[in-house]
Amino acid sequence: MKIGVIQFEPLFGEVDRNLELAGSLIMKSDADLLVLPELFNTGYVFTSKEEAISLSEQIPQGRTTQMLCDVAKEKGIFIAGGLAEKGGNGIFNSSVLVSPDGYVGRYRKVHLFFEEKLWFDPGDEGFKVYDTGVCKVGIMICFDWFFPESMRALSLMGADIICHPSNLVMSFCQDAMKTRCLENHVFAITANRTGTESRGGKSLHFTGKSQITGPDGRVLFRAGETTEEAGIMEINVNEARSKKVNEYNDLFKDRRSDFYSILTESDR
């Protein structure tokens, strides 16, 4: 199968323009599964909770999810991408997964970064894995990568491919994803954005270098720092199904969960 990442610069609040650009980039890309950046429809640097509310949409009724469903149907592909979600119980930094048959599911970012904590509510649904029929897909968003538990949970749930919509402002993630993919023997598609957003006296620069990483920790594709581009790779998803390192070691069977209990103690 072919998996791909779409990197571009969303402009803050220009939802029409961002959806149109994302849609045209998707239409030009030949892949079975494509990943768009975090908050690709709205931009990132919110200045108030009200602004986040006003730019958020219901999932799947909102127009961003509907646009993605439309192009997914037209192209016959799966797409994951990030948007601000107006939920019944809060405003979330979410990603949807859509298929040729319509909306599949959503992920609400569990580990919020920096001022996101002012605009969004922390994800309340945990991690989920979706079976596309060809592969199993897990979603995490940007800063989730910093917590090894995110990709570990998705991988233990059976994910072959981690879709990773991102708006990265630090320099660590791309190299760290080599370790993340290696330790879990999965593929990951990190879709970052480019450009600088300056609003309300704040300025954030997004670092591009969107990346597709293989289960052996190899970087299969890395985009430019500032380019608008799609990166597509042909992969054999079966490579993510075996967790064997050698004839004696299996990364999942060798886990010693009896000794990991401190990782899930809630009173820490």
Place this chain on the structure above:
Amino acid sequence: MKIGVIQFEPLFGEVDRNLELAGSLIMKSDADLLVLPELFNTGYVFTSKEEAISLSEQIPQGRTTQMLCDVAKEKGIFIAGGLAEKGGNGIFNSSVLVSPDGYVGRYRKVHLFFEEKLWFDPGDEGFKVYDTGVCKVGIMICFDWFFPESMRALSLMGADIICHPSNLVMSFCQDAMKTRCLENHVFAITANRTGTESRGGKSLHFTGKSQITGPDGRVLFRAGETTEEAGIMEINVNEARSKKVNEYNDLFKDRRSDFYSILTESDR
């Protein structure tokens, strides 16, 4: 405080020579905490369980632990290093921690690599952290690094510094330790060995490049591939005590342990 790593080539079965060489390297090194490689007293490529039994020693009664206690007392320092342990309930790939006042504690390797599974029993005591009075020290051995749970557990238990006796034969660890230290905001001392051991028709090459890594993921020291050397770094252990990434994010407080339960499910 000063922390250091000692890298050399143990020769298989030549315990006298290995202890003498390790002792002389320790005596020449000016640090408060030193780490020696995995199985530094015996070498690595066992060819039978009987061989592992015959080269294993009781902890702390055996001569390797006693030698380490002697030099730790003479130098007034802490030392961690790996040896084959003859336990009441099995033969373990262990590491001891010794202090100027004598034996402190041991760690029995939890994730055995490759044919170690033929010679050793899997560690049955889990992860432990020891307070030296100046810093808190956790121990893991070699392949434990591959499982993010190892360093996560030690760090959540309060370790500032991870002592990591190793006999690395793969190329991934040194770069991965940058992510391990970054995700936990701790120091790590990876003490690798050098040389090639060929025994019983098998040959393993050990990759050197012992490494001291900082809580921001920076490599503070990296040894040569084939050199016999000690690497010593002055560190401020307080850097490992704050888990803050920025004014909104704390790597430990931001953990969402309610969503990590799959990591400790024992029926996987």
